[in-house]
Amino acid sequence: MDAHVAQLQMQYRNYILSLYQQGFLDDQFTELKSLQDDGSPDFVAEVLSLFFDDCVKLVGNMARALDQTGTVDFSQVGANVHQLKGSSSSVGAKRVKGLCINFKELCEAKNYEGCVRCLQQVDIEYKTLKAKLQDMFNLEKQIVQAGGIVPQVDIN
Amino acid sequence: MARDGGVSCLRSSEMMRVGIGGMESPPLDLDEVHVLAVDDSLVDRIVIERLLRITSCKVTAVDSGWRALEFLGLDNEKASAELDRLKVDLIITDYCMPGMTGYELLKKIKESSSFRQVPVVIMSSENVLTRIDRCLEEGAEDFLLKPVKLADVKRLRSYLTGDVKLSNANKRKLPEDSVPVNTSFPPPPSPFTISPDSSDSSPPLTISPELSDSSPPLSPLEISSSPLSSPIDDEDDDDVLTSSPESSPARRQKMRSPLD
Numbered sequence: 001m002d003a004h005v006a007q008l009q010m011q012y013r014n015y016i017l018s019l020y021q022q023g024f025l026d027d028q029f030t031e032l033k034s035l036q037d038d039g040s041p042d043f044v045a046e047v048l049s050l051f052f053d054d055c056v057k058l059v060g061n062m063a064r065a066l067d068q069t070g071t072v073d074f075s076q077v078g079a080n081v082h083q084l085k086g087s088s089s090s091v092g093a094k095r096v097k098g099l100c101i102n103f104k105e106l107c108e109a110k111n112y113e114g115c116v117r118c119l120q121q122v123d124i125e126y127k128t129l130k131a132k133l134q135d136m137f138n139l140e141k142q143i144v145q146a147g148g149i150v151p152q153v154d155i156n
Numbered sequence: 157m158a159r160d161g162g163v164s165c166l167r168s169s170e171m172m173r174v175g176i177g178g179m180e181s182p183p184l185d186l187d188e189v190h191v192l193a194v195d196d197s198l199v200d201r202i203v204i205e206r207l208l209r210i211t212s213c214k215v216t217a218v219d220s221g222w223r224a225l226e227f228l229g230l231d232n233e234k235a236s237a238e239l240d241r242l243k244v245d246l247i248i249t250d251y252c253m254p255g256m257t258g259y260e261l262l263k264k265i266k267e268s269s270s271f272r273q274v275p276v277v278i279m280s281s282e283n284v285l286t287r288i289d290r291c292l293e294e295g296a297e298d299f300l301l302k303p304v305k306l307a308d309v310k311r312l313r314s315y316l317t318g319d320v321k322l323s324n325a326n327k328r329k330l331p332e333d334s335v336p337v338n339t340s341f342p343p344p345p346s347p348f349t350i351s352p353d354s355s356d357s358s359p360p361l362t363i364s365p366e367l368s369d370s371s372p373p374l375s376p377l378e379i380s381s382s383p384l385s386s387p388i389d390d391e392d393d394d395d396v397l398t399s400s401p402e403s404s405p406a407r408r409q410k411m412r413s414p415l416d
Contacts, residue, residue, distance in 0.1 A: 028303045035206050043206060050199050086281050087199040090303045
């Protein structure tokens, strides 16, 4: 077996495990991976791409809603948080989802500073996840280009 | 590849790519299940679509209750002849949607003569018992907690198929609710117990299509190939509630006295 491929595969495995261990991903991500097959090899990438588009849009909405000089419409912010919570949950973006749960409470409490801080965290968090997943996809590509197959990673 | 009925059904359903409005007669294939999925979230639509396709369903996904009604031809009063050919076997809808909620959509569907018999499943990210109860009271067949998993969809699929085989019994009931009329098919007590993650034991990173029928231990009904009669044929309107197989706390069981 090609040592280079084996090394990449090991790297990949460790990387995936670390993403779960550090709480970036949860079992819904595993579920999505399980829905991917040779017939739909880009399913996960496609869903994630839509998710990150969603993040950009929703964070933008929230920033605008929180940027009102005057009264902030917290229900508007909350509605966007709800949507982000939903999609992060659907893709297994565990940390983003967790932040959304806090965010929702802050909206309900109409805690302006709290909301602003939380929004900043959400922004950082989804971008971090995006970078991590990009690295993961790059590793997959490298493995395939080196002639190997992307290993299934048992996270249990 | 496995030689069981699940795979051959999958094969033939892939061969029979019948268009939505183009079917003149009831489909002959068990797997010609057409599901209308309603969700305002694009991410969720893509996921539910994939889940349904993996379980051999044809899917139409729309982004709002209004579009769903439009699709069903319920947005105006005209009784179109096209509706006879529009076969929808299941409607699965998100609860929280702007404009028209899933609950409101459910009510409209149950008020319609053409589609009230179609099972409606509600999805929600929130496990609110009053919400679940309200939906079940209004005639929802089941309530799924998001994020929806393959096991959940397989379960839906299995009771749709189960209904077909109980040719004498009420088609809309879940098998465990149905009266064991003169069918040889025994109402499975708990084979439909599927906890959310049990169906595909552990490393589920890739799923082969054959697995779509292999997980819930379904009875022989999967293997035969008699015609699928549409649940719409069923005349029993009074059967409102069916209990959903246990599993997660969200599955609230509505234990009504069995109709017999």
